[in-house]
Amino acid sequence: MARTQQQRKADTRERLLSAAAQLFAEHGIDAVSVDHVAEAAGRTSGAVYDHFGSKQGMLLALLDEWQQSLVTVIAAEFELASTVAERLRAVAANLIVHPSEETRRLLLLERELSLRAARDPEVAATLRIRAAEAHARMARGFAAWIADGIIEPVADPDTLATVFRALVAGLEIQHRLDPAAMDIDTVTAALGRVLDLELSPSTHHSFTHRRTPTPT
Amino acid sequence: MARTQQQRKADTRERLLSAAAQLFAEHGIDAVSVDHVAEAAGRTSGAVYDHFGSKQGMLLALLDEWQQSLVTVIAAEFELASTVAERLRAVAANLIVHPSEETRRLLLLERELSLRAARDPEVAATLRIRAAEAHARMARGFAAWIADGIIEPVADPDTLATVFRALVAGLEIQHRLDPAAMDIDTVTAALGRVLDLELSPSTHHSFTHRRTPTPT
DNA sequence: CTATGTAGATAGCAGAGGCTATGCAACCAG
DNA sequence: CTGGTTGCATAGCCTCTGCTATCTACATAG
Numbered sequence: 001m002a003r004t005q006q007q008r009k010a011d012t013r014e015r016l017l018s019a020a021a022q023l024f025a026e027h028g029i030d031a032v033s034v035d036h037v038a039e040a041a042g043r044t045s046g047a048v049y050d051h052f053g054s055k056q057g058m059l060l061a062l063l064d065e066w067q068q069s070l071v072t073v074i075a076a077e078f079e080l081a082s083t084v085a086e087r088l089r090a091v092a093a094n095l096i097v098h099p100s101e102e103t104r105r106l107l108l109l110e111r112e113l114s115l116r117a118a119r120d121p122e123v124a125a126t127l128r129i130r131a132a133e134a135h136a137r138m139a140r141g142f143a144a145w146i147a148d149g150i151i152e153p154v155a156d157p158d159t160l161a162t163v164f165r166a167l168v169a170g171l172e173i174q175h176r177l178d179p180a181a182m183d184i185d186t187v188t189a190a191l192g193r194v195l196d197l198e199l200s201p202s203t204h205h206s207f208t209h210r211r212t213p214t215p216t
Numbered sequence: 217m218a219r220t221q222q223q224r225k226a227d228t229r230e231r232l233l234s235a236a237a238q239l240f241a242e243h244g245i246d247a248v249s250v251d252h253v254a255e256a257a258g259r260t261s262g263a264v265y266d267h268f269g270s271k272q273g274m275l276l277a278l279l280d281e282w283q284q285s286l287v288t289v290i291a292a293e294f295e296l297a298s299t300v301a302e303r304l305r306a307v308a309a310n311l312i313v314h315p316s317e318e319t320r321r322l323l324l325l326e327r328e329l330s331l332r333a334a335r336d337p338e339v340a341a342t343l344r345i346r347a348a349e350a351h352a353r354m355a356r357g358f359a360a361w362i363a364d365g366i367i368e369p370v371a372d373p374d375t376l377a378t379v380f381r382a383l384v385a386g387l388e389i390q391h392r393l394d395p396a397a398m399d400i401d402t403v404t405a406a407l408g409r410v411l412d413l414e415l416s417p418s419t420h421h422s423f424t425h426r427r428t429p430t431p432t
Numbered sequence: 433c434t435a436t437g438t439a440g441a442t443a444g445c446a447g448a449g450g451c452t453a454t455g456c457a458a459c460c461a462g
Numbered sequence: 463c464t465g466g467t468t469g470c471a472t473a474g475c476c477t478c479t480g481c482t483a484t485c486t487a488c489a490t491a492g
Contacts (some may be wrong), residue, residue: 221460
């Protein structure tokens with residue numbers, strides 16, 4: 001397969017990181033052993049320690065090469081529709097209400113990492129940089145929308161980006177816990193609140209569509 | 217101390233659950249061993265297994281008796297001020313920007329539990345019930361405000377409660393990761409966005425107050 | 433073709449953590 | 463007073479995990 005040693009090493013590194021991302025997202029970082037990762041990558045734990053030195057080292061390497069953050073996915077969703085309302089609905093659908101399996105895993109991994117960051121300064125430092133980049137990117141997007149008159153300047157782009165990121169994260173948490181309690185109209189309306197859009201489902205409906213949680 | 221066996225047992229149970237709550241919140245559930253909990257409670261692991269059968273059993277028992285959820289804390293904050301703007305600011309300050317150590321621990325535990333719920337149906341079931349109660353409580357609060365004319369009926373109470381809970385959770389995550397990037401004015405303005413309040417800091421200021429993340 | 437460096441396999445250690453089996457003192461019924 | 467029960471302690475088993483030390487096969491240089 002890989003011919004030179006360099007190629008072989010690079011290939012192994014990719015396999016290991018890819019397997020780690022997959023398994024960490026699916027089962028949680030602590031629940032996945034180094035041996036699990038190695039086996040999934042078709043290698044042994046010796047390869048992991050040769051490449052990264054420790055499990056933590058592997059995690060940090062993974063973070064460094066990790067591009068598919070929440071905001072990246074949001075941005076991708078935004079490209080798919082033209083009107084603002086449609087874009088919000090696309091985000092609501094593809095990130096929160098009907099995400100693909102891969103997206104679900106990504107979001108879960110992002111949550112676990114941000115929780116870990118609260119107790120692990122190394123993880124926090126890496127995540128902080130990514131978060132700042134993501135925020136800036138989204139703020140520029142809102143600024144452009146305002147400049148183009150696509151949305152009303154209800155607040156400055158920085159605040160909008162902060163609110164929007166927080167909302168998506170928070171809504172995702174709620175929906176994952178109790179999907180039956182939140183349909184796509186509610187989610188879309190919630191996102192629209194940020195931009196002063198009137199997307200609420202009819203009042204009568206909205207007061208009654210929420211179901212009590214499914215009893216155990 | 218405790219005289220009858222019943223009293224003794226009840227006392228031990230409380231000690232164990234209290235110690236577990238404290239330690240789980242501070243270090244994370246997986247990082248805390250059964251022995252740690254027992255020792256902090258002045259007992260041994262034998263007591264834990266007599267009471268709860270397993271570590272998971274202890275966690276579920278803890279959840280069942282757990283009253284101090286995020287929304288409970290928010291509700292408490294709301295009582296402290298009179299005007300809506302002041303209440304939002306109180307929430308921003310006491311939950312997100314300058315929370316007490318105890319509040320910080322509580323919020324962290326709540327995040328860990330909700331993440332765990334994504335992979336553990338037992339935890340999910342318990343949390344789901346609490347979340348529904350919390351949501352209903354907050355929705356009733358917003359409904360009362362609308363009925364009393366305290367806030368404009370910009371959306372139905374259910375949507376408002378959904379948005380507000382999501383926003384607080386999301387903002388807390390962001391602020392914990394990078395406190396320097398989000399001051400209290402931004403947070404308050406973000407919360408106000410939900411209710412169409414104009415609390416934004418001056419535009420010129422808001423475009424510049426965000427700092428780049430502290431390098432490493 | 434040989435010498436050497438290197439990617440990664442193999443085997444195993446040390447420690448920890450969940451859990452169990454058993455022991456024992458305090459309590460309680462008769 | 464006594465025998466049984468209860469609440470918890472003690473000791474230890476067993477598995478798993480992160481990690482290391484050592485070895486092997488291959489690739490590259492000369």
